[in-house]
Amino acid sequence: MIKIVNHSKKVLDIASKNGWSVGARYTNLRDIKTFKNIAFIDIDWKNYNFKKHLATVKEIRPTMTVARDIENIDDLKSILEEAQILEQYCEYVIVVPKAIELVNQIDMIPERYILGYSVPSKYGKTEIPPESFGNRKVHLLGGRPDVQRNLATIMNVVSADCNRFTLDAGFGDYFVGDKFIPHSKGGYENCINDSILNINKIWDGYNGQKG
Structure with missing residues (x-):
């Protein structure tokens, strides 16, 4: 399970020495300049700018990035089109289903994408129940570390970012x-x-298979 932190250089240095991977929002790349391998480029989902996001992913070539949240089912097609463009420049793209209409239609998101689950916090949350994600690979977005670990008993968690x-x-x-x-x-x-x-x-001991 890949553990990621997006924060100051001091935190990134400590985390990387303890086996964590480093990341950053596309709006702030200052703290990752000294790192060669960047695992994760996060987004500013409240003020999302696809052009800036894409330019950053092209430059950094991270292991993974996260596409714009699917908050409205009508945006699904355009978000998947953006994800398809992003995946040319990274190994994995995380797609975050938030529109409640997707609760029984998760398979509308192609299996090559990791599903993102926004762990409930002041910053945001995913309303779709964890059980609805089935056995799809999941990235946990934010939240408390103990809550993240508990979710892994329900979901097939392959990666998580945690700043709490x-x-x-x-x-x-x-x-x-x-x-x-x-x-x-x-x-x-x-x-x-x-x-x-x-x-x-x-x-x-966690093997990424609900345990």
């Missing part, structure tokens, strides 16, 4: 496997490092 622990680190808290607690030593970097180590632990 960076917010808690700013308050001196770190992830211990099922919750965030104050770090005994304190310090932002200690919280980041130990959160990542504990996230790694909860994914140990």
Whole structure:
């Protein structure tokens, strides 16, 4: 399971040393300049610009990127057309079904695409139930690390991006496997490092097949 973080260079450095892959939004590439292999180019889904997104993917050639969210079923055709263009410049494209009409029509999205699931958070969420994704390969977008891990008992998770622990680190808290607690030593970097180590632990033994 590929674990990805999109954040500051300090966080990216710590995460990459602990086996994580690095990513960034197409709107902010500053922090990934020193990294050779970029796993993930994320989007600004609230202010999406396909031309800027495509230009970034052409330049970076990431392992994967995410297409514009399917929030309206009427946009499905155009979004799949955009995904087809994006996949010329990366290995995988993630397509995010959010329109509730897709709940029983997930197969309208070709199987060569990884399905994106927006884990419920203040930033956004996918209304379609996790069970509706069947055995399709899934990328988890954001959310708490323990919630992400629980979803992997229902969904065939192959990758996930997670930034939540960076917010808690700013308050001196770190992830211990099922919750965030104050770090005994304190310090932002200690919280980041130990959160990542504990996230790694909860994914140990997971083979990407609902377990």
